[in-house]
Amino acid sequence: MKRIERVELPSPSAGTRRELVFHRYGGPGAAPKAYIQASLHADETPAMLVAHHLVRALDAADGAGQILGEIVVLPAANPIGLDQEVAGSHLGRHDLASGANFNRHWPDLTQDAARLLEARLGPDERANERMVRAALAEAACALEARGALGHLKRAIVERAADAAIVLDLHCDAEAVLYFYLSRAIEDWRAGEDLLRHTGARLALLTEDPGGGSFDDTMSATWRKLAERFGAQIPIPRGCLAATLEYRGQSDVRDEEARADAENLVRFLAGRGVLSGGADAPQARGRAIALEAVDIVRAPHAGILVMARALGAMVASGETIAELVDPGDPEAPRTKLSSRTAGMLFSHARDRLVRPGAAIAKVAGTEPLPGRAGYLLDD
Numbered sequence: 303m304k305r306i307e308r309v310e311l312p313s314p315s316a317g318t319r320r321e322l323v324f325h326r327y328g329g330p331g332a333a334p335k336a337y338i339q340a341s342l343h344a345d346e347t348p349a350m351l352v353a354h355h356l357v358r359a360l361d362a363a364d365g366a367g368q369i370l371g372e373i374v375v376l377p378a379a380n381p382i383g384l385d386q387e388v389a390g391s392h393l394g395r396h397d398l399a400s401g402a403n404f405n406r407h408w409p410d411l412t413q414d415a416a417r418l419l420e421a422r423l424g425p426d427e428r429a430n431e432r433m434v435r436a437a438l439a440e441a442a443c444a445l446e447a448r449g450a451l452g453h454l455k456r457a458i459v460e461r462a463a464d465a466a467i468v469l470d471l472h473c474d475a476e477a478v479l480y481f482y483l484s485r486a487i488e489d490w491r492a493g494e495d496l497l498r499h500t501g502a503r504l505a506l507l508t509e510d511p512g513g514g515s516f517d518d519t520m521s522a523t524w525r526k527l528a529e530r531f532g533a534q535i536p537i538p539r540g541c542l543a544a545t546l547e548y549r550g551q552s553d554v555r556d557e558e559a560r561a562d563a564e565n566l567v568r569f570l571a572g573r574g575v576l577s578g579g580a581d582a583p584q585a586r587g588r589a590i591a592l593e594a595v596d597i598v599r600a601p602h603a604g605i606l607v608m609a610r611a612l613g614a615m616v617a618s619g620e621t622i623a624e625l626v627d628p629g630d631p632e633a634p635r636t637k638l639s640s641r642t643a644g645m646l647f648s649h650a651r652d653r654l655v656r657p658g659a660a661i662a663k664v665a666g667t668e669p670l671p672g673r674a675g676y677l678l679d680d
């Protein structure tokens with residue numbers, strides 16, 4: 303039976319209040335558990351519309367007795383960011399109070415969970431998996447939280463830490479549908495069903511891209527615990543975590559979002575979270591290492607004029623965009639190109655760009671020289 307759980311965050315000031323509203327399906331502890339949230343970056347509206355349709359679809363599935371595992375959905379993950387307006391513009395990517403990107407520096411539960419697990423794990427992988435889930439949940443509840451953002455993160459981690467599937471629904475500026483999967487490229491078939499069911503054009507694979515994003519933190523804990531306890535203590539990769547980019551910020555369309563939500567339900571059914579799982583369709587996209595994505599940047603300020611459309615296959619060195627100097631009609635335009643051949647899958651939405659701004663992303667096939675260390679774009 304569905305349950306609504308409301309978690310109040312510390313009031314930002316007297317007379318106002320904020321809350322997180324979790325939609326919970328299935329019995330607590332039923333497996334597998336899926337945790338899904340939308341718009342952690344609060345100005346990424348398409349994700350909330352997908353979550354809206356997902357909740358409606360899950361309500362129907364719940365009414366039909368089809369929920370087998372446990373599902374927690376947070377359709378509006380960031381009431382702090384939803385509240386941020388500056389001179390008529392909504393700004394939801396960074397916390398205006400601290401400047402922090404809302405999807406960075408999520409708490410790493412590895413050390414606290416390891417302390418709880420010390421001398422309790424053994425040679426049985428299934429038993430270890432159960433103990434790790436319980437330890438992660440316990441460690442999450444013991445997290446210290448400061449301020450509204452700290453409490454928001456703890457409330458989310460408490461409900462996500464023991465999940466087998468974590469889906470963080472976002473969007474890009476202007477983009478095709480793609481997702482980040484917290485896995486090494488050698489291991490990508492672990493998430494192939496997500497690529498098939500969502501119809502995404504790309505799965506970008508990465509392990510430890512830096513920055514402590516929510517999905518990577520949830521997934522990496524399992525890898526770190528397995529490394530810490532060694533080969534004699536088998537610990538599975540117990541959490542499939544992905545950040546799904548539901549196209550661009552203006553791609554808010556009811557029919558599309560409903561179809562995206564239905565695809566997520568089919569993915570969950572395929573994983574045994576709901577009954578009625580069917581074969582996944584053919585993948586529309588492919589998986590590549592995040593190191594094979596070239597981020598094209600503006601060398602100077604100007605008006606960005608795209609020369610190629612989203613989804614186009616472009617050649618290395620081909621002009622994909624030009625920068626126009628608005629002050630000098632005679633000035634030559636600066637031509638921008640990618641270092642790799644591949645799909646132009648994302649580009650800027652704001653067309654008045656500053657020096658160093660990321661203006662486009664092209665997905666190649668081979669890791670690019672110099673693409674190492676911190677791989678995310680802030």
Ligand SMILES: [Zn+2]
Pocket residue numbers: 343346405472473
């Ligand atoms: Zn985002």
